[in-house]
Amino acid sequence: MANLFEGLENLGLSGAGNMKLYDQEKEAKAATAAKEAVKEASEEDYIFDKSFKCPVCDKTFTAKATKTGKAKSTGFDPDLRPHYQGIDTLKYDAISCEKCGYSAVTRYFAVNPTSGQIKLIREGLKSFSGLPKTEGIYTYDDAITRHKLALACCVMKHAKASEKAYTCLKIAWLLRGKAEEGVAAGVPEAEIKALKEQELEYISGAYDGFNEAFSHENFPMCGMDENTVTFLCANLAHEVHKDDDAMRLLARIITARDVNSRIKDKANELKEQIKAGK
Ligand SMILES: [Zn+2]
Structure with missing residues (x-):
């Protein structure tokens, strides 16, 4: 085949003689597709920095949040813990104010506490010394810390039993996720067993809370x-x-x-x- 680009060398395009009209394009496309596929598996692609305004100290701060509709559902555990491909979205479900420490799971962060509750939370958090630094994605430990802070705020603000139960359930699911990650990484069995025991403590807390909520609260409860x-x-x-x-x-x-x-x-x-x- 004749060189379709003959003469372009004179214009300074010294590589023109080696150009192929179609193949190169295909190869480039395949390379881009392969790169995208690798990128697809990265947890970072499912999250972004979202801005929140703290109802307790009024500061605006950013926290990691999952992009709506981006992660693909791959099913549920029997107790309704959701699974997604490429990310455990549960890690991003507690929002913590970096300044004062006020935290709640997403569903409840949107519900502003009353002025009486704000007073109680400020009092409870007065010695808060800051969150540990995070890099890019949240580890299970980052997520568990934020959720535990949310549970502590539930107690400070005298939240309804359902909110406490729901927050306990989320922590239990995170501990389960951490154990699963640990099993895959070959973490010693004793550590996995300890995580399982902690998980059951939170499952028990969730069960007690929902039981109490049954007799004192109305449905829908926590969106269910x-x-x-x-x-x-x-x-x-x-x-x-x-x-x-x-x-x-x-x-x-x-x-x-x-x-x-x-x-x-x-x-x-x-x-x-x-x-x-x-
Ligand atoms: Zn705050």
Whole structure:
């Protein structure tokens, strides 16, 4: 094939004689696609710096947040812990003010505390000395610290039982995520066991809180309808070895008329699993 670019050398394009009309373009495209694919797997691509205004000290600060709709759902654990490809979005679900330390899970950070609660939070956080530095993404430890701070703020502001329960549940899920990461990285078994024990403490806290919320609060609760919370509690009860409680909650779902078939099927599955002693 003739050199289609002959003569361009005279214009200073010394490489023109080696140019290919199509192949190079294809190769370049393939290289870009490969780069994008590698980039796709990076957690950093799913997050961004989001601005928040602290309702307690009024300072504007940035925290990492996940990009809406970017991460692809890959399913749920039986207790509804969500999984996403390439990122554990749960790590970014507590917002902490870097100045005063006020923290809450995203759903509740948007709800401004009352002036009485702000007073209590300021008092509770008066010796707050700052958050540990983070680099790019949050590690599980970064996330757990922020969520624990959120749980402490729940106690300071006398939050509803459901908010405390929901925050406990998120910490339990983070500990589970940390353990899974640890298993994959070959962390010693004793450390994994310790994480599992801590997780159960928070599952137990979540179960107690939701139980209390059942009798004192209305639905929807933490964005969930009554049947979803009941199903969640049945799973939490099973996790903390309160199988009688779990069976009682499952019976409620199985006999209810307004339950969607997916939850009813899941409830039947758990019932059979408990009966089989699993
Ligand atoms: Zn603040």
